[in-house]
Amino acid sequence: MQDTRLGLIGYGEVGGIFCAGLKSQVASAQAWDLKLTDPVAAQPLNQRAAQDGITLCASVADLCAASNLVMSAVTASNTVAVARAAADHLLPGTVFLDLNSASPGAKREAASLIEAAGGHYVEAGVMTSVPPYGIRVPMLLGGPHAQALAVRLTAWGMDATAVSPELGIASAIKMCRSVMIKGLEALVIESYTTARAYGVEDYVLPTLQETFPSIDWAEQGRYFYSRVVQHGRRRAEEMREVANTVREAGFEPWMAAATAEKQDWVAGLAAQDLFAGVDQAEGWQAYADRLIDQAK
Known part of the structure; x- marks a missing residue:
């Protein structure tokens, strides 16, 4: 049995998947989530933890005391705040893997807090939606401790690749990709909904199919609408971090900022x-029709 004691900060969709998927690879697996302080919000988390055999901690301090590998999987805007909270309680030498979709600047700030507390910070750029990949979701690691952790995670069946010993590189890759992917989601929703409002979708989609024949535009539309409806708030937070990434590079983030607004609106x-x-099963049209009816 590994001597790794895994702690997940953030027991949402990603945290739950990682806890359950890695439980058999580690000596112990525990999690903490802010929702645990609310009896109503805590109920589904308690049920999932009981089903998966995961110990839920009463506080960040308790989680850090029981863990020597901490993974942070919270909303993007809380990246630095969680690192600051954990830094007060980390055991010396604890590896802190930051899975959050935050800008390179935010990751560097989080790293400075963890390293000052005696921890070893590793940034991760999670390169696609965790479901349906589970712990096999492709992720890029960065920072001085990235290579050693990548070897360890790969041995557990994860798809982790160290891309640079420099902090911020893995996050920059992730954020630049999100300009395209999350931006395409927003563009599809705006284009398809407007086309359906005018009754011209049967003309517009075939032109997309002709230009990009490898993409099933109807199915891709259904998927994009469903993901934004389900996770739009989280995506909007990520896109605000993407906008910060663009600003940190010295550019005005017109596209990233607009994408965040669109995602937030749908959410x-x-x-x-x-x-x-x-x-x-009705396809993207079912979502578009709700938007059209709402606008009348």
């Missing part, structure tokens, strides 16, 4: 149950 409507009961 806000989803929170109002605009898409409740949508059958994904």
